[in-house]
Amino acid sequence: MRALVITAPGVAEVQEVDEPVVGPGEVVVDVHRAGICGTDVEFFTGEMAYLHTGHAEYPMRLGHEWAGVVSEVGEGVDPAWLGTSVTGDTMLGCGHCRRCAQGLQHVCEDRFELGIRGGKPGALAEKVAVPASSLHSLPDGVDDVMGALVEPGGNAYRSVQGAQLSRGDRCLVLGPGTIGLLCALFARAEGAEVHVLGRSERSLAFARELGFIAWTEDELPDLAWDAVIEASNAQHLPAKALDLVEPGKRVVYVGLAGLPSTIDTRDLALRDVTAVGILSASPGLSGTIDAYASGAVDPRPLIAATVTLEQLPGILAGERPDGAGPGPKIHVTMQEEKSQ
Template identity: 35%
Template sequence: MKAARIFGPHDIRYVEIETPSYGEADVLVRVKRCGVCGTDIAIYSGDMPYLRSGATTYPITPGHEWSGVIEAVGRNVTQLRVGDRVTGDVSLGCGQCAPCLQGDFNLCVARQEVGSFHNKDGAYAEYIAMPARQTYKLPEGASFDAGAMTEPTATVVYTVERVGIKFGDVVVVQGTGSIAILAAQVAQASGASCVIVTGRNDHKLALAREVGIDVTVNIQREDVEQRVHDLTDGRGADVVIEASGVGSEIRRSSRLARLGGRIGVVGIYEAPLESFDMSDIVLNDQTIHGTLASPRVFPGTLRMMAAGRIRCEPLITHRFKLSEAEDAFRAMIEENPTRIKIMLEID
């Protein structure tokens, strides 16, 4: 089969490799779509923390935001059939340890992450092999584009679950990428009374409003902290979700949150923070939640998307063929005010 594999920093090649084997409890999926994620770019650039720790090595096939059609099933698979349109989870656990038995596959010490951790080859390929227990049917009528957007949506559903958004909460989302705009929509669908998206890009802020976000703030032209305090009668936000991927913004998160507020951090920073004063967190009685992947939330995410509560397809702004993966990476890296989500088409 054909695949786009990363052989080292800034070295991605479209190559012929063997079609993956699959076990008795696995499925073999013909990939139709795969989104380009910041994680993929971090592997391509060599900045991914998993590379620094040795948990990921080159070469590797990236890609964990995918959808496709089942081509073959293992002999013990009963809930899925050849021809089913599916997507799948990113954290693949052993299924036997205590975290896995609770559904927390993302905490399994023996886990693999599709397209990255412990070199589970991903979906920048014509085929991907997946455990059936973490492969999910797409709702009737869902497009392959929407299927590929399920994983990033599930990631922010898990973040919203972790920070415990309550009915009537005021939520600030920092960032204007696909994860941020998805997080804002999930916060709304979870009962937030007001969602505020902050960022620097007017085009992306406009898109956030287009998909129904209440308030947007350009942090280059407005005092975002003052604006949030004005909108909350001086209290600050109940929840802040940091989805910009910019280290300096996590320091701002505490100033945007109210006393006793909750902060959710989604995404992996390419470099360690130079400084962060935890005294602000302690003295303001705030809580920071790190969130890794999307355990237990895929079925609920698919139902939410099928009900039309999340508009993900407007976020897809650029498309490339699998053979053009290097061009897709360049487009992801280059400054482009209109670029949000890049989708690889593998038809």
């Protein structure tokens, strides 16, 4: 089968590789659609921290945002999964430790992360093998486009849940990338007044197209923010988020900068602010699927372009596909898709 393989920093190619062999408790999925995110780009450039901590090494097969159909089941797996449209969890815990037993497999010390950590091949390929326990079925009304947006959506869903918004609250999202805009969509679905802070006019204009109030840092008005969700990769914005949020309210950190960010915990304590950190989509996948299925959140406008596997090396190197729209997300198609 064809799969994208990164062999060194700045070197990616589509290779013919062996199809996955299904193991006990696993399924093989025919991948229909997958997404590219900033983590994938960091692996391509060689900047991703896991490459320097021993959690990942080249060659690598990326892909953790995906949707497809189960084509094979392993020993101990219910055959009813065959033919089911699915997506799956990225975080694959060991299944034996205290954290896994408490439902916290996404912070298991010995976890695999599909296409990211521990050498587990990802879904930027025609087929992928995953544990059946990681699967989430996609109901009617959730097509492959939305299915491949469940994983980033889960991070945003959890971020908004962590903000504990009430109807009429004013929420500020820092960073108009995929996660930030998904946070804005979920916050609006909760009935909040949503503002977005960004830098480029293109990204701010797109946020306004989606119906949000968008500002640059210099323009941001002095308003009372009931929640601030920090979804950028800017080193200074975590501290600014804490400065901006109303006393007694919540700041959520889901973005990661390339260098350490610092906050003054005296401000956190003396203003009685609750800070919430979000690592993964895992506990939010079901809620995200429900929101997509009900129509409460429609993530599809975020897709700028859909490309082939062969176009991916150029995309990872920073090329913008011809005719790409204003959204932040690039998707890849591998096989015939399920449409809504």
